[in-house]
Amino acid sequence: MTATPPRWTVEQFTVAADTSTARFRELRMQEPLEQYLHSYEDHRHAVEVLLERTVDLAALHLRAPEVLLEPELLTAVRFLASPFISADDLKTVAQTTLSASALRADDWAGARRVVDAVLLGLDRHRFPWVGEDRPPTDAEREAAVVATASLAATQSVQTARRTSSKDDQEQRVADYLVSRGFAQVPPRAMASVTDLPAPGEFCREALFGSRKADLVVRTRDGRAMPIECKVSNSSINSVKRLNNDAAVKAVVWLQEFGHLVALPAALLSGVFKVANLTAAQDQGLTLFWEHDLDALGAFLDAAVP
Structure with missing residues (x-):
């Protein structure tokens, strides 16, 4: 049976969002x-x-x-x-x-x-x-x-904070994927399944269909997971980054590659409203948190032939 990406309940989103917000506050207070x-x-x-x-x-x-x-x-x-x-x-x-x-x-x-x-x-x-x-x-x-x-x-x-936050997040995801046995390969434009990395590989900053993804992971069972890394410093900002960007890309990717191939995802850090998380998930976007990368790892481990 093909592994199904996780779908989170409102209660789970609430706990995760509270944890992410608390970590955001701690980071901002500790910035030198x-x-x-x-x-x-x-x-x-x-x-x-x-x-x-x-x-x-x-x-x-x-x-x-x-x-x-x-x-x-x-x-x-x-x-x-x-x-x-x-x-x-x-x-x-x-x-x-x-x-x-x-x-x-x-x-x-x-x-x-x-x-x-x-x-x-x-x-x-x-x-x-x-x-x-x-x-x-x-x-x-x-x-x-x-x-x-x-x-x-x-x-x-x-300006440096905004740039470094996103870059740091992408690097953490890339490092985590390598730790789970995935190999990083050079980016390429992916117009069809034949352009994808091999199963067990991923690339960064790549054109997936008509939209760029921060990372594209090829699961070991052959599906493609374009991942958007999103850092938000407020619930208002989260609408722009999550709902108006990542979720919109998810809809396009699902139309271009189909539900059997594409597994659009977002990796989140910072402040997000539960209602916006639920709306993004309902549009086909699988959500993971930077503070809980093992949830991503658990899915990737399950997505095998």
Whole structure:
């Protein structure tokens, strides 16, 4: 008899979700402050250098060709605005890329547009002296440096956290699969069953049908389990990551490969609402938890010829 993927009751989802949320809280409380402090010092130095080279921003246009070519100073320039301007938004608003060649083009016209875009959104509370056309006081300069470095460091840490959480989760799943005797193979596009890894193999970051999966596992009985790794920091965020992404992919994969071949799954960590978990499961998505990888292992052990 073919092994059936686990389906969880509301009570089981409730216990698992509570455990996952508790682990999320513990992780967030234990995250070292050093990561932020190190980032803050780096950004503080960049802001100080930027103010020094531009005479407290009075010569920002004049110094644009110099400061915009240094990545750290370019980041500091983006955080002069409030809210800060992302690199992608700045490219759009300034109608240029941020490459050295683009900034140099047409006698630095692109660089001037970058500065114009930033100054248009300049935070007047942090840099009051610019609009008043005067030098800053020592206290104003220090307050501006501290506030700007703090904003940049916070954003940097948050971005790194989102990226590393997902990457770490994928790596843990990959390591676990290897520990269960599965072999990792290079990724490939899988348009049909003939493109799948061999039974007992898996690959990462692969196109499964028309949608990319974080991992694709070929069970030993020949079925394919595309796995999406999802880390959520709130129940609202979980709707986007689980229901609007992973569950939608599950429906597509089942249509493309059929229920006899495809076993869409998601590996979860963080905060999820029970109602959203139930809805995703009802759409054909098998759910596992990062804190209980042995449930995944038990199914894979049972899925044999």
